[in-house]
Amino acid sequence: MSYILGIETSCDETAAAVVRNGTEVLSNVISSQIDIHKLYGGVVPEIASRHHLDLVIQVVDEALKTANVTLKEIDAIAVTYGPGLVGALLVGISVAKGLAWATGKPFIGVNHIEGHISANYISSKTLKPPYVCLVVSGGHSHIIQVSDYDKYELLGRTRDDAAGEAFDKVARAIGLGYPGGPLIDNESKDGDPEAIKFPRVSFGKDCLDFSFSGVKTAVINYIHNVEQKGEKISIPDVAASFQKAVVDVLTDNTLQAAQKLGLQDVAIAGGVASNTCLRSEMTRKAKEMGITVTFPTPIYCTDNAAMIAAAGYIKFVKKAFSPLDLNAIPGLKLL
Ligand code: KG4
Numbered sequence: 001m002s003y004i005l006g007i008e009t010s011c012d013e014t015a016a017a018v019v020r021n022g023t024e025v026l027s028n029v030i031s032s033q034i035d036i037h038k039l040y041g042g043v044v045p046e047i048a049s050r051h052h053l054d055l056v057i058q059v060v061d062e063a064l065k066t067a068n069v070t071l072k073e074i075d076a077i078a079v080t081y082g083p084g085l086v087g088a089l090l091v092g093i094s095v096a097k098g099l100a101w102a103t104g105k106p107f108i109g110v111n112h113i114e115g116h117i118s119a120n121y122i123s124s125k126t127l128k129p130p131y132v133c134l135v136v137s138g139g140h141s142h143i144i145q146v147s148d149y150d151k152y153e154l155l156g157r158t159r160d161d162a163a164g165e166a167f168d169k170v171a172r173a174i175g176l177g178y179p180g181g182p183l184i185d186n187e188s189k190d191g192d193p194e195a196i197k198f199p200r201v202s203f204g205k206d207c208l209d210f211s212f213s214g215v216k217t218a219v220i221n222y223i224h225n226v227e228q229k230g231e232k233i234s235i236p237d238v239a240a241s242f243q244k245a246v247v248d249v250l251t252d253n254t255l256q257a258a259q260k261l262g263l264q265d266v267a268i269a270g271g272v273a274s275n276t277c278l279r280s281e282m283t284r285k286a287k288e289m290g291i292t293v294t295f296p297t298p299i300y301c302t303d304n305a306a307m308i309a310a311a312g313y314i315k316f317v318k319k320a321f322s323p324l325d326l327n328a329i330p331g332l333k334l335l
């Protein structure tokens, strides 16, 4: 039996969780700051850090209480050390270091993206490397070959905006507000995904890279054209057509990667992995190709600490502990 306490403060969620044996979530406490940042149309880094400071201790306390585990019974403390907002990261890291030092427990720094990928092990007990993982969040759109639990190879990436970033920017352009992804997802339910033909960018059959800035500009141009004609825009149709354009490319490139490598398993990770269209299209197309798709339940797709504890467990088993002088690395890369 091993109990890992995970802490996550890289952006606008203050989160703590206790995970047993790498995949059993005993508690998963998330205090979201979305309502505060909504006022500004996006995350304000300094405000995020201050709120993390106010909340982090009570969030950690609640995670331990809900899990019915004392700090003494915890085997290691895992925390996100990048990528993310430096001030926000430092709050979680400082708390984790303090707890580790005071209790003498191992301290484990976790890459946030590795956390997102590991969220899949919580939801699927059968997923094992090697597999192809599509990581789609606010800052990442990567197709990764997961060769082993801690071995990754980059197969494709965005050349401009991340998928989540495109969702957020388009949501702002069509007046839906922040955070854009869930709002577009919701609005799309009443729209026709074939109503407007937005571009799907491809860099040729041997390249798995993405580009989403073109589709974002196409949406903005479409809105201007319709408005200039004095016509009314159907927000659900724009949302559904934009979403489908992004999902088509994400799905096709990821499945092409799995097919090329002869891998039977595909996983999706990151905030955009909670998108209902992406989940259903990936499942539908993969089934036709005989590929199995895994995605975390929505609460483990967006930022949470259970995924950090799950990734921390992989390092704990290998005794890959971090030194107590570990610093925050805002631009930390997985590959
Ligand atoms: O992984 P995440 O919570 O934070 C980062 O590490 O970036 O991802 C946040 C991103 C945001 O851009 C948000 O708009 C997007 O994930 N997102 C979604 C959905 N839920 C969150 N995008 C599309 N559909 C959703 N349902």
Ligand code: ZN
Pocket: 112, 116, 137, 138, 270, 271, 302, 303
């Ligand atoms: Zn994230």
